[in-house]
Structures are given as C-alpha cells and as structure tokens.
Amino acid sequence: MSSTAAPDAPDLRRVDRLEVLFDELGELMGQRNAIDARIVEIIAETDHDHLWGITGARSISAMVAWKTGSSSATANTIAAVAHRLPQFPICAAGMREGRLSLDQVGAIAKKAAEGSDEHYAALAEVATVSQLNTALKLEPPLPPEPDPYREPGADRSPKPEPELPPTLTKTHSNDQYVYWKIGLSHLDAATFDTAVQSHLDAAIAEYKRDHDNDGLAPEHRPPFPTRGQAFMSLVESGADTDAAHRPHGQRSTVVVHLDIKDRIAHLHLGPLLSDADRQYLTCDATCEVWFQRDGQPIGAGRATRTISRRLRRALEYRHPTCAVPGCAATRGLHAHHIVHWERGGPTEPDNLVLLCPYHHRAHHRGEITITGPAPNITVTDTNGHTLSSASLARPPNRPPPDVAPYRGPIGERAQWWWYTPFQPKPPATN
Ligand SMILES: [Zn+2]
C-alpha cells in the first residue's frame, strides 16, 4: 500500500546512499592503507641506512613531516612503524593488503613488545585505534631500546663530530635528598655555570641588601645563598617564564676569550674551542667576547655584533621560524651571521637569519651550508643539494594499489574481561 510505503522510501534511499558512500570509503581506505604501507617501507629504507641524516633534518620524523607535508603526529607514527617494520611483518602485510590502517599499526609499533606481531595483527583486524591503545596499556612495559642511531655498526659517514647531548640521571635517594648526575659538554657546561653563577650573584646582592644592617643575631639570619639555591632559583625562573617566554629574550652570557691575532678562543676559565664552536658561540650576541692579544685582554667587543631587540623583532617578522627549510622551530632562535663577523660580515638584516640552536650548530659544524643574502637564502646539505621546504607530493602517474576494500574495525564495545594481554618474554640470556 502506498500509504505505508511512502514514508519509508526516503529513509531507504538515505540508507542506500550511505551504503554507496561507505562502499567507496572502504575502497579508498584500502588503497590508502596499501599506499601508507609503501610510504612506511620507503621511510624504513632511509632510516635503516641513516640516509635522512644527509637532508639536514633534525630527526627522521622531522624529515617525514617535511617531505610528506604531514603533521608531526602523523610523521611520528610513520617513523615509528618504519623503525619497527622488521619486528612486525604480519602487521605490515595487513597494511600492504589494505586491511590495517597506519594509525592501527602505529599504535602497535609505538608501544608493543617484541614478539607480539601475531597477537596484535589479529587484534587489529577487529579493534579500533583506541581499543588497541587500551590493550597495549594492559601489556607489561617495554624495556627501553638502545638508541639505534648510536650503534657502533651504523654508518655515520662524513659527520665532522657528533653533538654531545646533555645527560641527566637520577642516581639514588635517602630520607633527605634525591641525587642526580648531570653530564654536560664543555659548551653546555659553560652555559650552565654562567647561569648558576648569575643567579648566585643576584641572590648574594639581594642578601647583602636585606641583611647587612638588619640587626638580626647571626643565628636568626637566613643562611647565606649557596650554589644549590642558585641552581633551584634558575630552575624556578625557567619554569615561571616558560609559558610566557618570548622565543628569544636576553639569555645568560657565556664569556669567550678570543685572541684576535691567531683567532684562537677559549671559554672563560675553560677549554680551548674548536673553530666550529668558536664561530657558533660568537655568532649571536648570546655570548660576551673578550678580545685579547698575546694573552692580554684588550677589551670586550659586543657593540658591533649585538642583535638589538628591534633588529630581532624585524628578523622574526620577516621569517618567524628557523630559516632551514622544513624546520618549524620558533623557540630560542639564534641570529646567525651569514658572512661571519670575524670575516667582516655586518650585523644587518641582509646578513642575518634566525636559526634554531640545532641547525645553528649543524651549520657551524659544516653539516649544512647557508648562503645569502637574506631573506632569500640557500641552504644545502653535505652533498650540495639545495633544501626546499615544499613536500614531495605531486599528482600520481601510476594506478592505485589493487587491494580489497578496508572493512575497518567491527566497532563493537570491547569486552575487556575476556581479553588476555600480550605477555612479553624475558630477554634470552646466553
Ligand atoms: Zn652562526
């Protein structure tokens, strides 16, 4: 009867339409998963041979974000899957055949224990990403992996000298104290020393002002400031200003002594500097240079190369991030002299670009070159290839992968009481 069929008809059509749309969605997702599988394999190859190192990117995920035009979250996922590809062949095959998505396998690659490939590949066939994450949380934690880029066998060909990362470890504690061990390169140590010293100086000055003539008996006076307190004051001031911190306000000053005749520099009360470190430190006005001749100080030269706040603002306005293509860093940028001031380069906009500390060091270590004039600079990697910030994406000229449509997770509420978490095996001892 038309009177009952009529109200149903539009609904049926809506359901049909949704079915058609979902049909296409499934087909496209299948193809996308298969394409993601190939993308991951490509990244795994650049990861394995450390090829990405020659691009000037600071990490493999930074390179992925740059070259694929993706967010850092997506790039991290791609890099995580790529890095553990050999450990998860079944999951990888699931992606290649269009059955598992990048985010599903990514959740697994980021947290799952070794030997769990089969377990999670089966779960991923039916589970959503958040269900997978719940299952992964039920697994006992993964032991920390050794840094793959520091393995002795890894090919680290023409790197001038690896950057020494700072280390910070909690060693032990007793009723009163927790103890830490801090390892710093000479450069970092000089920054650290100077910062602690400046906080100590300020605390002592304040103490003298407040307590020199306060008439208090010595036992009632607060204790005289110590380096430990200065250190905590430094930490607290960092924490306080962090949220509202402009990318580059005034920084603590490291003092460098520079012999103008021989162009030899050493840190104040510290070791001699390599050419790269000397140029890095004296490039931005973040350090104070004391000129000397034949070991005798002849004055402090800040005026000619100091970057005023106004000049800094102008540089920020012109290019608010690190000038190296693909790098989006905005915090703690240094103003780099394209022609170094030692060689007569002026402290002027045409000769200055903002660089993040990582790329600034990389440049002065010879890993990337920067040629001006600003703002149209050219950045090249160790092989002389010009870096560009554009992603590699272009219209495809080969057919999409021929895979079955993606069915997706079943979407059922998970019944966790029957789920058995994966139990990692203890590492074999031999
Ligand atoms: Zn520089």
Ligand SMILES: [Zn+2]
């Ligand atoms: Zn950078």
